[in-house]
Amino acid sequence: MRAVRLTAWKTFPTLEEVERPEPGPGEVLLKVAGSGACHSDVSLFHDFDESTGVSGLTPPYTLGHETSGWVEAVGAGVTGFTPGDAYLVYGPTGCGHCRACVQGAETYCENAATLPYQGIGLGRDGGMAEYVTVPAAHLVPLGDADPVAAAPLADAALTPYHAIRLALPQLNKGGAFALVIGLGGLGQIAVQILRALTGATIIATDTKEDAMTLAAERGAVTVAGGEGQAARIRELTGGRGVDAVFDFVGATPTIALAQQSVAVGGRIQVVGIAGGTVSWNFFTTPYESVITNSYWGTVADLHDVVEMYRAGQITPDVQRFSLDDALEAYHLLQDGKLSARAVIVPHA
Template identity: 65%
Template structure:
């Protein structure tokens, strides 16, 4: 079968012919419906090297793709209750399966991560940029009759903002609340939709790209363009009070600093983007009881919620679909900044 392989650090991936995998005990073989191309993938093959702090989890060679959906093709030994042909999202993180974090479905925070040979599907273990994928049966979230190709990015681009928003709901309860989305790529756009669906907050969104802001406006956000007076304009929209919950989907120093400048007292800044920006904090400039935190992906239970929102028509990822023989083009377009929303490779489309 064809698969997009990460072969070495600082090396663009290759489209290769590899053997079709076979599911082991407790696993399922799925015919891949869609695999989302993510900036995290680009960081792995373009930015990281063997000295990166978690490189031992991510070392080559393997198939990329951690945002995956597919139809069940074959059940491994001991798997029951699942039926061939049904469509599922695949929860990408894989932890030890028996610690406190994994027991609540939060494999991203596995207590025994240091003992794991990989971080998840497409992150050290073969992912979904292929015609078929093997996944633990536990990691499957049913899609019903929803379109699995369009839904594929929800496994990360939907799950990640949902978990960040869910953990900030205390700040958004009640009337007169404001939420700010910084960065309007695939995650930020879904974040805008989720905030509109789940809260009564006024949603403000900011980016440097006019087309991205136009898309956010269509989904109900008030937009502010990036620039030297960005923070002042955002505070003005809140009547000077500040934003109750800020979601930074970029995570570079300037974006976190904007978040710090606009957050309200008792507000919350959640840095979701993993660009690694470093900022200063001090008691006298931080609004009283304002929180600065971060999140990473979410739980399996969260992904069930995301799938429900999608089936109900409350969220809709913006996708550009590529056939398998154009899979490398999807990554090149991502590198070149040509992708609006999410690029999805559909091997069987």
């Protein structure tokens, strides 16, 4: 079968012929419906190497950590799956027995540093191929929902959903304000999740006019970047600041914008992995405000995300590519020329 492979550090992926995998005990073989091209993949082949300090990502392996597919076969000990049924894949793979893993939070596995890979498509062969094997417990049923359009939900919706769920205590009140920084794939879905789960006024900001237009159509009040950006955001809140900030960039300037915009007792949730640093001062930081980060989400969160998708509350913006065009999709992603999530469709 064909697969998009990361063969070495700081090397652009290649499309190669590899053996079709067979499901082992406790695993399911999926015929891949779709696999999203995520910007973290670009970090893998453009920025990361042995010095990055993240274990379990050493090449070679097949990319694709946002994956959906149809059941093709099952391994020993697996029951309850019908061939042809559609599922979404939960990507993180932990040890399976620590406190985090038994709660479905394998993304925060206590033994992650000792594991051979971080996830499906992150050290372990992923879904950017014709077939992929996954642990049976990592499959979330899609029912009759379109599995190709659903593929990005595994990260582009799961990640903002988890971050927003953690901030709900700040937002579940009258007159709450939420700020979304960065309106790419995750930010656009964050606007939709915030609208579905809270009554907060959603403020959104980005440097791309078309991204802000789309966010406005989804119910956000938009603020353009540039001089006076934080002041304009605070003005929308009556001067007090926003109750929760979701930074889907994570660069030093966006984190600083979050700090300048947050209210007393507010929460800053850094989700983007641009590697920004924080400057903190007691006298300029709003009292009892919190800055934290989050990574992906739990398998229970993914079940919630799928229910929201099936109910029409969230809709990923998707641009479909054949497996032949997968490398071109990564070039477009790397060059910032995509306006939607690239989803590779191996069996188009």
